[in-house]
Amino acid sequence: MSEKRVLIVGGGLAGLAAAMRACELGLDVDIFSMVHVKRSHSVCAQGGINGAVNTKGEGDSPYIHFVDTIKGGDFLADQPPVLSMCEAAPSVINMMDRLGVTFNRTPEGLLDFRRFGGTLHHRTAFAGASTGQQLLYGLDEQVRRWEAQGKVRKFENWEFTRIILDKDGKAAGIVAQDLTTMEFRSFPGVAVVLATGGPGLMFGKTTNSTINYGSATAAAYKQGVWYGNPEMVQIHPTGIPGSDKLRLISESARGEGGRVWVPRKKNETRPWNEIPTEDRYYFLEERYPLYGNLVPRDIATREIAQICTKEGLGVGGRNAVYLDLTHRSEEYLLKKLGAILDIYEKFRGVDPKKVPMEIYPAYHYSMGGLYAGYEADSTGRLLKDSPLNQMTNIPGVYAVGEADHQYHGANRLGANSLMSCIFAGLVTGESVVALAKNSKSSEVPSSLLESEQKLEEEKYKKLLAQDGPENPFVIHKELGEAMSAFCLIERKNDELKQLQGMIDSFEARLKKASSLDKSGSGNMSAVFLRQLDGMITMSKAVVDAALLRDECRGAHYKPDFENEAPSKETPIDDPAWTAYYEKFLAQTQTWLKTTVAKYDPNQSRPTIDFKPVDTRHLSPEPRDYTGVGKKAWKKFMDNRQASEAKA
Amino acid sequence: MSKTVEIRIKRQDSPNAPAYWTEFSIPYEEGMNVISLLQSIRRDPRDKSGKTVAPVTWESSCLEEVCGACTMVINGKVRQACTALVDKLEQPISLEPMNKFPVERDLRVNRQRIFDNLKKINGWVEVDGYHDLGPGPRQNPADQTTTYKYSECMSCGCCMDVCPQFTLDNAFVGAAVLGQARLFNMHPTGKMQMPARLDKVTQEGGIQDCGLAQQCVKACPKHIPLVEAIGQLQRDITLSQVFGALKK
Numbered sequence: 001m002s003e004k005r006v007l008i009v010g011g012g013l014a015g016l017a018a019a020m021r022a023c024e025l026g027l028d029v030d031i032f033s034m035v036h037v038k039r040s041h042s043v044c045a046q047g048g049i050n051g052a053v054n055t056k057g058e059g060d061s062p063y064i065h066f067v068d069t070i071k072g073g074d075f076l077a078d079q080p081p082v083l084s085m086c087e088a089a090p091s092v093i094n095m096m097d098r099l100g101v102t103f104n105r106t107p108e109g110l111l112d113f114r115r116f117g118g119t120l121h122h123r124t125a126f127a128g129a130s131t132g133q134q135l136l137y138g139l140d141e142q143v144r145r146w147e148a149q150g151k152v153r154k155f156e157n158w159e160f161t162r163i164i165l166d167k168d169g170k171a172a173g174i175v176a177q178d179l180t181t182m183e184f185r186s187f188p189g190v191a192v193v194l195a196t197g198g199p200g201l202m203f204g205k206t207t208n209s210t211i212n213y214g215s216a217t218a219a220a221y222k223q224g225v226w227y228g229n230p231e232m233v234q235i236h237p238t239g240i241p242g243s244d245k246l247r248l249i250s251e252s253a254r255g256e257g258g259r260v261w262v263p264r265k266k267n268e269t270r271p272w273n274e275i276p277t278e279d280r281y282y283f284l285e286e287r288y289p290l291y292g293n294l295v296p297r298d299i300a301t302r303e304i305a306q307i308c309t310k311e312g313l314g315v316g317g318r319n320a321v322y323l324d325l326t327h328r329s330e331e332y333l334l335k336k337l338g339a340i341l342d343i344y345e346k347f348r349g350v351d352p353k354k355v356p357m358e359i360y361p362a363y364h365y366s367m368g369g370l371y372a373g374y375e376a377d378s379t380g381r382l383l384k385d386s387p388l389n390q391m392t393n394i395p396g397v398y399a400v401g402e403a404d405h406q407y408h409g410a411n412r413l414g415a416n417s418l419m420s421c422i423f424a425g426l427v428t429g430e431s432v433v434a435l436a437k438n439s440k441s442s443e444v445p446s447s448l449l450e451s452e453q454k455l456e457e458e459k460y461k462k463l464l465a466q467d468g469p470e471n472p473f474v475i476h477k478e479l480g481e482a483m484s485a486f487c488l489i490e491r492k493n494d495e496l497k498q499l500q501g502m503i504d505s506f507e508a509r510l511k512k513a514s515s516l517d518k519s520g521s522g523n524m525s526a527v528f529l530r531q532l533d534g535m536i537t538m539s540k541a542v543v544d545a546a547l548l549r550d551e552c553r554g555a556h557y558k559p560d561f562e563n564e565a566p567s568k569e570t571p572i573d574d575p576a577w578t579a580y581y582e583k584f585l586a587q588t589q590t591w592l593k594t595t596v597a598k599y600d601p602n603q604s605r606p607t608i609d610f611k612p613v614d615t616r617h618l619s620p621e622p623r624d625y626t627g628v629g630k631k632a633w634k635k636f637m638d639n640r641q642a643s644e645a646k647a
Numbered sequence: 648m649s650k651t652v653e654i655r656i657k658r659q660d661s662p663n664a665p666a667y668w669t670e671f672s673i674p675y676e677e678g679m680n681v682i683s684l685l686q687s688i689r690r691d692p693r694d695k696s697g698k699t700v701a702p703v704t705w706e707s708s709c710l711e712e713v714c715g716a717c718t719m720v721i722n723g724k725v726r727q728a729c730t731a732l733v734d735k736l737e738q739p740i741s742l743e744p745m746n747k748f749p750v751e752r753d754l755r756v757n758r759q760r761i762f763d764n765l766k767k768i769n770g771w772v773e774v775d776g777y778h779d780l781g782p783g784p785r786q787n788p789a790d791q792t793t794t795y796k797y798s799e800c801m802s803c804g805c806c807m808d809v810c811p812q813f814t815l816d817n818a819f820v821g822a823a824v825l826g827q828a829r830l831f832n833m834h835p836t837g838k839m840q841m842p843a844r845l846d847k848v849t850q851e852g853g854i855q856d857c858g859l860a861q862q863c864v865k866a867c868p869k870h871i872p873l874v875e876a877i878g879q880l881q882r883d884i885t886l887s888q889v890f891g892a893l894k895k
Contacts, residue, residue: 102791
């Protein structure tokens with residue numbers, strides 16, 4: 001079946017995993033990437049990859065991993081794909097080890113595991129503090145091996161702009177642009193895999209790479225691919241402010257013992273090392289005794305934001321808290337966290353082994369993404385070799401990795417994204433092979449290839465000729481500032497409505513923007529007009545979905561609709577618990593639904609629908625990381641069942 | 648007058664066009680790096696004299712010095728632009744494209760050669776398949792410390808840009824690629840495939856082209872022991888030749 005090619009857009013973990021699996025199973029692959037695949041955003045992942053390998057004698061299991069993931073995501077993820085991922089996770093880690101990834105080792109020579117947020121187990125395999133880079137290289141090397149055998153062609157420094165659909169509406173190829181010569185070309189294929197990462201740059205300065213425009217997602221969305229849970233974006237609690245981007249201090253810093261604190265006294269003037277323990281407020285440890293500094297990201301983010309903006313306890317009155325590793329030995333820190341501590345020192349000029357780091361939350365990841373489907377078997381797991389796994393609503397178009405909406409629900413646990421990218425990439429490789437088996441060769445009428453290419457060429461010609469007074473990079477900066485101010489850590493409906501108006505005005509200004517550069521070679525500015533248009537399109541989906549969802553769920557936090565849990569000191573027979581749980585059940589009834597945004601070419605705003613969530617394995621319950629709520633919830637449910645039985 | 652940052656950028660409009668310099672004067676902000684200077688230019692693309700020019704083209708991705716994309720020559724030294732902090736640079740800051748790779752536009756060069764060369768040296772561990780074959784081989788934690796260092800190589804090309812033996816038009820694979828050959832030779836499975844890899848390393852453009860100028864190791868932003876890698880590869884080659892001869 002060598003005449004059948006699959007087109008994979010994006011060469012991060014998900015795209016490369018899909019490519020190597022598809023090659024192994026006999027398909028030929030074309031990979032398209034805006035950068036050399038080795039420079040994909042996956043390199044930024046630092047801390048590790050989760051899998052319940054259970055070599056620490058803690059009784060960990062894939063099922064507990066599944067429960068932690070579902071609960072961490074506030075029950076918004078469909079459960080069959082998550083269960084399959086958690087069950088496959090140990091074997092995926094073992095495979096990556098066999099590929100030569102330089103994972104850290106125990107004295108006995110086994111893989112070492114560290115702790116990460118949202119779990120009580122050591123479940124995170126790691127390669128220093130650059131695990132994403134190491135995993136990406138492992139896959140990159142395998143794909144290069146297939147490339148050397150002629151099974152893979154790479155089109156690096158190319159940007160995907162359009163899916164080619166045949167007369168039945170099925171994927172038949174793509175159009176892409178060479179970012180050096182600026183020429184367009186059509187490529188035929190039996191399937192199109194969008195492994196194009198997240199759309200983070202709509203939030204301006206974030207922890208994302210400079211290539212994370214989300215423009216591929218936007219192009220597919222405009223052609224009718226649905227977008228799931230757009231409002232669910234993750235803010236990483238421990239970002240480092242910067243002039244060009246917000247860098248990250250990995251969760252592994254807390255996994256290796258890092259403690260978050262602020263001076264207990266407002267307007268503290270003593271330097272950090274003169275503040276005695278009793279005057280330090282380790283607020284995460286005090287408020288969440290069970291999980292401490294390793295509460296899930298959404299919770300840590302809100303606590304840090306609140307301590308600075310509402311309680312006024314930020315370090316030096318600024319939006320900053322300490323992340324302190326100074327109690328650990330230098331040798332230990334170098335071995336376990338060397339790469340990230342090095343980066344902090346390089347960018348801030350301060351040695352975090354000697355002085356606590358100053359951090360503040362930053363936009364980090366999109367749980368939402370192109371709507372990817374699945375086919376479950378009778379046990380509620382992914383049906384093996386179904387062509388529907390990871391397929392979007394458009395036949396033959398797949399979404400995978402951060403670009404898809406599956407696996408993380410309303411909040412992602414740290415170190416779960418590397419697993420979801422590789423696992424779903426492998427699944428996608430199998431899906432496209434299953435699809436290809438039942439389809440004819442990738443021959444597409446040349447008239448279709450030509451007309452679609454022509455369409456994109458014409459669009460680009462218009463962009464290049466654009467000569468208005470506005471600068472698109474300035475509009476982007478303002479878009480990012482607006483999205484970060486009104487649609488990130490805390491969301492309010494009146495502000496979101498205001499933001500809708502602002503986005504409309506950015507859109508109007510984009511029409512009056514200049515391409516700045518008329519050159520036919522390496523033109524970053526004309527291309528940026530297209531990328532910015534994509535960001536504006538996707539930001540509308542994010543904002544509209546955020547406006548509609550009147551509740552708090554995972555990373556989506558609307559204080560006006562908060563169902564606040566009683567304090568952990570409240571006795572479990574206090575009626576406050578009953579009231580809290582009654583409200584929780586009502587809210588679940590209304591809002592435990594996947595948001596599905598659909599592009600409507602006839603109006604300026606998306607259409608938004610809601611789909612039920614597949615919760616067949618685990619019933620929703622309130623998330624509790626204090627260790628108290630669990631008992632109260634059990635009592636409430638027991639009482640409820642007893643009264644139902646009586647009735 | 649408010650503080651400014653003075654920059655000179657060596658530009659080129661297309662692969663075969665002549666190079667020229669443009670000077671810019673950018674408002675200073677605390678914590679700036681070379682990337683934020685370039686971002687600032689494209690938001691207001693005017694040269695020092697106030698004339699409107701095309702924004703500068705450059706390559707970047709992670710901005711955390713793990714992807715290798717934003718490599719360029721800054722004040723005469725090849726390095727990543729993201730970790731080049733303005734406060735630590737002498738002004739006017741000069742930015743030039745890398746020297747040993749063909750320029751595509753302004754500061755962006757074509758480094759395809761590095762990736763092609765990784766293909767030439769069998770830069771991978773050959774496995775039986777991607778199905779579940781259980782845990783990989785056990786490894787000494789001390790070995791991991793060594794291999795991790797090599798595995799941090801981001802194919803940025805700094806070591807090649809400073810190498811007197813690596814030129815725009817010869818075939819030398821360069822230090823980073825040899826370092827990767829060493830990395831795969833150290834892996835328990837990769838070691839089994841060492842003879843084929845050593846064979847590749849001694850073909851045209853291979854290790855014999857190294858002139859031991861040792862500039863590579865000084866330029867490497869990740870401090871990878873490239874000279875040590877080349878030395879070890881040479882020892883392995885000699886050993887395999889001796890044993891090869893004995894077997895006959």
